[in-house]
Amino acid sequence: MHNSSLTGGQALVRLLANYGVDTVFGIPGVHTLELYRGLPGSGIRHVLTRHEQGAGFMADGYARVSGKPGVCFVITGPGVTNAATAIGQAYADSIPMLVISSVNHTASLGKGWGCLHETQDQRAMTAPITAFSAVALSAEDLPGLIARAYAVFDSERPRPVHISVPLDVLAAPVARDWSNEVVRRPGRGVPASSVLDQAAGKLAGARRPMIIAGGGALAAGQELQQLSTRLAAPLFTSVAGKGLLPPDAPLNAGSSLCVEPGWQLIAEADVILAVGTEMADTDFWRERLQLNGELLRVDIDPRKFNDFYPCAVALQGDARQTVAALLERLPQTSRDAGAAMGAVASLRQAVKASHGPLQAIHQAILDRVAAELPANAFISTDMTQLAYTGNYVYASRAPRSWLHPTGYGTLGYGLPAGIGGMFATDDRPGLVLVGDGGFLYTAQELATAVEELERPLVVLLWNNDALGQIRDDMLGLDIEPIGVLPRNPDFIGLARAFGCSVAQPHSLDDLQRELRSGFARNGVTLIELKHACAR
Template identity: 40%
Template structure:
């Protein structure tokens, strides 16, 4: 396109696609609409692949799963109004779990027009609505604002606590010609980006190192923010001779064969005992929140020893627990700096403390939980590289208690934090797109799957070999149990459950039923070897009786 002076131009929508490509964006998740037609003009000729869910919430969950596995922001395109409200639940889940997500939407041209004019997709104040589910939300009013707005968004992902960012562009602006790309260079891009995050002050780091050097029973409590320090976490554990207690979002930070690996929840009494017996706790990238440490809401989680907190978000350093020393900065940088000041001392019984806590934690679980863990461990033995993407369902609840993986980002789910249903299937699709050479297993209940049945179509479209394990128990079993325990009539929790295999077959996805661990693993291995998706239904009551012996996992 050329303007009336003969200079080469493009539309603002096309410029946006080019800038996203410069930032390394490879996948976009969204549903086109009349308000975003111009956003798609440059997409077909770019390197970016577009993936269409059946609901905008699915787009957000796909972006979430993609971001967790790839380490890159998941990018979504949605329309004004209903498209944005539909994706808001997924954005809230990403906000709760600090997942990098960029949501780009259109907005009506109402900047100079009164509201309530009856415009298509009209929303009185989309920006105000988005403020509750984002790190920040911004309206781009001119083409020249694009580079700076994107630089600010990607700086959030690089240099502060990640989460969703929302950028909205007026419908008329998307199709406006601009010579922005002629003036914009990668040098400008680098200049606009904020510098890399600096670490905490040297005095605070030295004080933390001194406290750790003097500790007799130190403990490392690692959250999702510590995943960035995975390369040095083993060295830190060995240097301190300290157990590494991994929250749900940090599973796999240390593999199961590491003698310091403790993949357990602080809601277990045995883990709480370990924490209470620790004279110094180094908390890395964790909120120290109730969803990890007080699932049963009994208020028993406590840290009586000295507490050192490290977080990239300064606001988080004072939430939930006040620390003796706070270190604000990138966990990887801080761990590397601490290692230079830590001294290797005599035994602090770290290996023994880890093993004892693991044994006591496993014995603390109910028989049903141990049966669930047995199943997860059998799958893991058959497919060590499998990525488990979970919904709010009983297999996942039990896995959150005491399940670990070989590497980070192989176990994540929506059962904590914002706690949405219907997350696992679209998130598994996103995870598979991010890591095409590893099996991806979706763990979802018969209630949660009914939120997102249409995404079986998106699964086929993506050509991803996701395996869906459907835990059938007739509805919302966990909620039913909670109601019964509270003496409340269990209304609204028993559902009509369809033939999921038949529905999957209508989308071209093979449906199976498994009645034992061995049968389930055989189906998983077969479908993955063929590169095909599969849906496997498990009847809970029948399956729980299929193997009477609950194996104790060696450590």
């Protein structure tokens, strides 16, 4: 093909393919036609979603399961505002996402002519919820902007990037073919030797060291396991870090820092190493965690070192390389772990013993899930009470296996993120945990799931015919409950209309059988579990 016959839109799609993009989520519109001209023959799979919010959540789920940036194509104006909630969620949880949208013709920008899909300043709408948002005013800007986006994904705190491309830039032939100009950054590096020495000295001298690992540490599982063993240090994770240690590892304290027994144990630490975790109140379910020991923090984002939890030693760098560098500086012999293992065993018992009646029901359901979930499956969850309990009681078998919209906390995340996660690998089945309230935010994405998926995706719909958490919160504050008892549709009929297999178990034994059947079926199964049936 002669270079000049390549349009900006076509060259951009080729460039993305050269960066390793294999899937994009989106809905074609009159303002993205020139992007779609580039898709045939590019090797990139396009997944048609039913709403741009679904496209954003699918890109997020894809990124969480694959570790690669999720990509979506959306139109100017309403496409961008529809996707904004998903962009905000990815920003809150440090998920790499590339949002490519159109924007009106360059000549019209900011002039208020009333063009189709026009917004006063599209970049300003996504700037606060992205690492950066930029407008490509010429096709020549695009390779630099994509390189800058991948610098964020590869070398900085990964967060969404939004690039708007004017209609005329998408359509015009490029002056030269830059679609092979891939620029990858060298990665994240390690802290200075003196800082590593200081941190290793504090860890070596600690009597009761403990570790907290988050979503920034997902690549450091092996190193963290060695460090935990060598220091005899209980290892806690945030929800984003679930699965970093095997469930049966005797020092695995799990994601229990959001409940009383976890708070009590971390308060006993004399040195705490926090690796790749924001340490936000949404991680701990309380305004401030009681940390009585010295805090050492490993993070790629320098703004984390003096925020809510100022640290004694700030280690700015890549989680895996930094933990490996600490291991090199620590004594090779492992300490006696008896006391630490005992503390973790007591913690696990205390968590189960502290369940209220509702959490006990959740535990019973999650036990059935654990019994039937295929070894390599992942779970995508919504903002629902079943998932809030699962966040700290469900033991993930590996990282990238429990997706939850932690920081932003948006309803409607679970189903589309689960669908997106299915495209991240060729072989992993998925389970979605969603409540009746959140399901109706993005239920239309069942159409995408049924159309596209040929592997088992099981949607477990926990139907308590209520916005249960909000009702409970109102009652707890002595507010008369209003707007928390919605009239729900016939969910089984709805799922059947989309083409799902359906089930409505009437006991926990029934549920376990239906889960087994669902995971044996290539396609989408919706299981509606009524609150009363789980008792």
